[in-house]
Amino acid sequence: MRGHVMFRPRKKYIFLLLVLMLVPLIILTYLSVMHDDNFNRNSLMGFNNREAALAERVREVEDENQMLRRQLSLSQYQLQQSYQNNIQGMDPRNEGTDDKEVEIGINNGTIICTNVEENVPKCEVIHVAIVCAGYNASREVITLIKSVLFYRKNPIHLHFLADKPGQLTLSTLFDTWDITGGKFYFYNFLLIQDDVSWIPNKHYSGVYGLMKLLLTKVLPKDMDKVIVLDTDVTFATDIAELWKIFRKLKNKKAIGLVENQSDWYLGTLWRKHKPWPALGRGFNTGVILLDVKKLRKMKWMQMWRLTAERELMSMLSTSLADQDIFNAVIKQHPDIVHQLPCAWNVQLSENTRSETCYTEISDIKVIHWNSPQKLRVKNNHIEFFRNLYLTFLEYDGNLLKRELFGCQAYQHKPKEVVKEITELDEDDQCYEFRREKLLTHRIHLYYLDYQYIQDLDGTDVTLVAQLSMDRLQMIESICNHWLGPISFALYMSDAEVQQFLRYALSSDILMKRKNVGYHIVYKDGQFYPVNFLRNVAMKQVNTPYVYLSDIDFLPMYGLYEYLKKAIGMMDMSKANKALIVPAFETLRYRLTFPKSKAELLTMLDMGSLYTFRYHVWQKGHSPTNFAKWRTATTPYKVQWESDFEPYVVVKKDSPLYDTRFVGFGWNKVSHIMEIDALGYEFIVLPNAFMIHMPHAPSFDIAKFTSNKNYCLCLKILKTEFQKDMSKRYGFKALKYVSMDK
Template sequence: RLGTTAVNSCLLNWDLRSCRGFGIPNVLPASCSLSERNEGFLLVRDVNVLLIFLQPIVAWIPNKHYSGIYGLMKLGLTNVLPANLSQVIVLDTDITFATDIAELWAIFRKFTDKQVIGLVENQSDWYLGNLWKNHKPWPALGRGFNTGVILLLMDRLQRRGWEQMWRLTAERELMSMFSTSLADQDIFNAVIKQNPSIVHQLACFWNVQLSDHTRSELCYTKVSDLKVIHWNSPKKLRVKNKHVEFFRNLYLTFLEYDGNLLRRELFRCPSQTSTGRQRLQRMLEELDEDDQCYDFRRERITDHRTHLYFLHYDFTDNMDEAGVTLVTQLSMDRLQMVEAICKHWEGPISLALYLSDAEAQQFLQYALASQVLRNRRNVGYHIVYKEGQFYPVNLLRNIALKQVNTPYVFLTDIDFLPMYGLHQYLRKSIIQLELDSEKKALIVPAFETLRYRLSFPKSKAEVLSMLDMGTLYTFRYHVWTKGHAPTNFAKWRTATTPYKVEWEADFEPYVVVRRDCPEYDQRFVGFGWNKVSHIIELDAQEYELMVLPNAYIVHMPHAPSFDISKFRSSSLYRKCLRTLKEEFHQDISRKYGSTALKYLTLHLVRNRL
């Protein structure tokens, strides 16, 4: 979060007429494509690549700071950054900008011939050694300097032999200090102590430090004095400071900013249009703004900002040949289902969440407060940021599907709770039915309850009992029977082995397939036909539909979604959906030839009736 806010506050305050570069180590998703908008940008697409080069440079240094090895990596920047970069500003991720960074760039012009580093004086008494008895800090010039904001003249650093300079200093001091306490900052200060002429002291408001022992209030008397706020306490936003509420509100302002503001054509620096941008422009020009269904067609080509793996994910099991991941998507109003699903499904999960920037922070707080979610490392959360008026359901499904790293996927919806033990049952079924060598889609029968509080069935026998008692129903039996009727629930009641069913019009079961299955058709947004179209394509590719006899999921009740309300109330919405269905049938017929004629023929016959 702090890293995202640092970027947001910098860019939203930035007057880009200066056209200076900005390096972002994987804070913004690749879909932002900032490097495509401005040749001055240096966008590091994968911070892991940078870390691979930096780690061996500093790994030998013992460090007690909570940042670990990452807190030392600024020392090695001259080894990894391009040689043509002469001026570099290095920022900690826990800073918030309150002014235009162009003002900071301008300070390079004030450097004397000997100065190579710009720093703000440290605003605590740490390096004076008087914080507690027997406190022995690393050597520093006076109060020392803080490395949360650094200006570097790279060409001069190279000429001064920076790498040898800091290495020799670190080796010498470590003989008596044994480890660093403040990571790279200790080594920077030890170098400056020996070479005071290399530092250009920045005004204190360029790094207002909120550490535990700070004296930063001496630095500012009014809001306009603030340039950069540095949350350099391990407590971060919970630090004790008499002005912390003001600083926290400023931080939250940038945290919840609509990130789409950073994608608008406010970027006035000259740049060449990327191939992707050109393609998008051509697609926009092909749309007819007088088309009644323009909004539907425009949604299909919207380039949503995406933040993959929003929270820590650590699951790789390449040895599990029957591994299966639950794949689904949701919006903020279904967030409570995530914890419930995690209690029912112990296997890996890939979730695409459709959220605003502010909602993403609410989700973060929810996830961090939940013991169930905190304890899971095999759930991939992928944020797709809101844009446009429709819920891009199939885009979300495809994003979640693409991030799966198991051979198989269980494609479901967020409102369904899987039976306890479904993950292991599916793994066994995958092996028994030889999905590795045959095109099969395993159907998990779907039921529903109208009760918000349900004693969840623990076995098929309990499901059958609850069906007889009217506590459970087959899914949508009273609203959309066609959607699941081909599952043949009457046969399922007595089945003990998987059985084959045939595709029928409007069939939309929840299935287990190989992860290389067809993607969902993204023309379908909001409500209607988003799953039906996918099952049609599975059938067109000759997938065999097999119903599992001892598997089930239960749909939990909820308020109608905004999109289904629009479908029910808007005749134009329904008309556009019919148009999209017709176009889909034409496209599927062209794609699969005679195999797909039955879908088009059936569609035309039904339209005449």
């Protein structure tokens, strides 16, 4: 083959034609000049014969070029016609299809034209199915999704087979992530688990490890194909490249898999090792191309079930869950499998030899951490793989809300949010505050394992607090002081979340506690969204009552049990009451925490404790009437006063916090004001207390004290809130305006 060049129709053909036409002209010009200038010399030297030979060669070249031009013209016309026919036959929903590439080969004067496989249309939807159950799995799958989103150029639809915790966590995450061109669907595994729960399974994933067998049953009937992924894989390329391989699944081929890279199915790993039957080394099911339409026609559900029943008579149970059954089916029906290049599932586990699968690291498409050891497995390039994984683990997910250019059907934000933002006046001096309220923060609920056993007496109460990275050390102390349920909202970046995870997993105190919900709100915007965080934590409370605290307060020992008794005695289920826990503070970083009210009063008298903010903001807590509290033995009522912001116990369905208040100032005051407007009684508990622990000032307090515009906007927002209160609560809300003046 003399030539082998890649061309696109039109432009590159024209270029080739021009080159072919210019070559003989250049040769003729050169020969003419040589003939005129050197005729006598050439004649004398006897070069006439060579000149004649060159002239003959030029004529041959011209003839060959004329033939080439005719053939190229004909081929170009045919290719253009084919291209136009394909364009006309395309689905109009697939916008922006890339030009097809044509491979031109010249062999002995004959042009060979071959269509090169075209790219996936950039607006074609790629469907991905994932089995994800439990809080830990929903945390792990995010790294996979980040790696897919980082490279992708197509809309992605995610189909999750999930349990209730997984669905709650992931639906909230993707609702708030607001990914352009991203949609998600959930299929409750409880409705289908009976189809696989009869299979004895030794794999650590349990019944969830068998769920892939049911995809043809649960996925929508109009879905033809889907990529199926384990949660522990990481992409290193555009997933559209994998989607494109579906075109190679011809005839009966309905499943695309990578060969297993361990000797498991060869049965040579240890003595008396008897694996399930497989074709050669077998196939790994961490990455699967599933032609759902073909499999349904083959009656896949009956096919795998019959195979499983037959093999279980001798095997008794599966060791590798769905992978054993997939391989047993393929052993019986080898024509249904298409073997994928091993780069699409580089398997990293203790028994694999994945280095033999690839020659260059750049060839790798998908990394599969299919070992309980995960990042600790051995491989010659483990540092590269680990760094790639950690990059996506800590990558800012906000950067993945990318536009899909050219796909008009997909817009980055819901229209109503766009409208609200565009209606804001950018010349408004409080524009940044108003825009902050419209931010959609990514939320990952229950980042760690969570279990709550319902208290049947109806008096259970959850401590609610919010924090950022600089208050992380308070979590252990609060868990030591409060044994009841806790709901924390943590405001962190993706990288900070991993620091929190390492901190939590290394803490014996936190790992023993399963009744603590950790809800991640990812950083975005300029201000600390304090009330938004409180609302996130409040909404995830499972108890009928909430104790609204702050992260820098330690409740007295035994406060949980004391509050439960107080709730029962106050008959709070039948009336709106707010039980006040009096707040104190210390300026000492090391404090012997008082074990009783008597010890606290002694410390107050000695000056090691103070009533909270008595020296900077007395109005916030003075209505608690600390003088009366000192001698009180029974609960007593107090009245609301301007700027009152106590820490209270209320019903779970009490008002949420107003999210217009961000950073420092008026965030709790506005909430207590609304509770008062609803007619709640404020009752001080005589034997309860909490103590504020000292810490460095927050960044938002520094902004408040140093930025005049910050203070001005806070006053404007406060006035607007009071007007809104008047609209909602009418005449009785007038006191909030008058008392403030």
